[in-house]
Amino acid sequence: MKIAICDDEVNFQKVLREKLEAYYGILAVEIEVFSSGIDFVERFKEYPLEFQMIFMDIEMPYQDGIETSKRIRKINPSIPIIFLTSHTELAMEGYEVDAFRFLDKPLRMERLMKTLQDFDNLRLLDSKIELQDGERTRVVNWVDIQYVQSENVYINVYMEDARYLIRKKLSDMEEQMPKQLFYKPHRSYLINLGFVKSFDGKKIMMKNGNEIPLGRGKRSDFKISLMNYLRILG
Known part of the structure; x- marks a missing residue:
């Protein structure tokens, strides 16, 4: 499984990567990190089915997570997007792009685990x-x-x-x-x-x-x- 992290905070990228690798096992998941929404969309245009899940920071310079996700939805309307924010009032905007879940910063492990379990359930029920x-x-x-x-x-x-x-x-x-x-x-x-x-x-x-x-x-x-x-x- 391949997961994208789109976040401009280097320390947070590292923390989230470690938690995802611990949950799935380092050999079962591949994680690619992007520090810019613009960079991610360029990659996503070329390979729209490469990732199975996206962690998206709402607050990023130049192109924020909401705008980035609107562009993602034009390419792939169903990929699960999990929003990350330290300002929970911004999370409401995520409903415009059908966000899968919202996680506040700093990460709470129990919330992350529940989100990953819900995602696994979705994959399991949809598999053919x-x-x-x-x-x-x-x-x-x-x-x-x-x-x-x-x-x-x-x-x-x-x-x-x-x-x-x-x-x-x-x-x-x-x-x-x-x-x-x-x-x-x-x-x-x-x-x-x-x-x-x-x-x-x-x-x-x-x-x-x-x-x-x-x-x-x-x-x-x-x-x-x-x-x-x-x-x-x-």
Whole structure:
């Protein structure tokens, strides 16, 4: 994931970068810093899909964060913009450009964490996968997949109102899946934690009434994964 920080305060750039790298892990995120809204817009014009999230200081010389964001919205109307300001009265102007969140300076860690969690939820709910169903390619949301079951060199992908038989390895499907959303309770299954109704030491009951085996020794690990899911998406 790539994040842009647009802020003219060098010390603040450093602090925010360190917090983002600590949250996501230094290998999971790439952060690029811009000290001018003008410079950022020039880059954004050329590469409008390069960044997944923008931290934007409202108060910058020459071209402030509001004006910069108006230019961004003409290029990409949906990218999440998180405004940063030490004057909270300026935050109201951010509604003109559909700001994702507002954070006041100096940063409060709990507010930043909540913002990042909300952003992760948004990404998770919007993410999709292509399924090659015979000669058709179907695009489905990950959140709509209830569970996946392996069947020799095929997998069954179960949705609420459909089942697709796809030539694909379960392990390959697992690599693509959002880790916060899915869990592997048994070597032959991957389940969407959002469709879990109940469980005991041997099986998981899904909301559609199907029972999924829970591998020996996986109960504690499954409970942790389920709690993490509820924390992230709850």
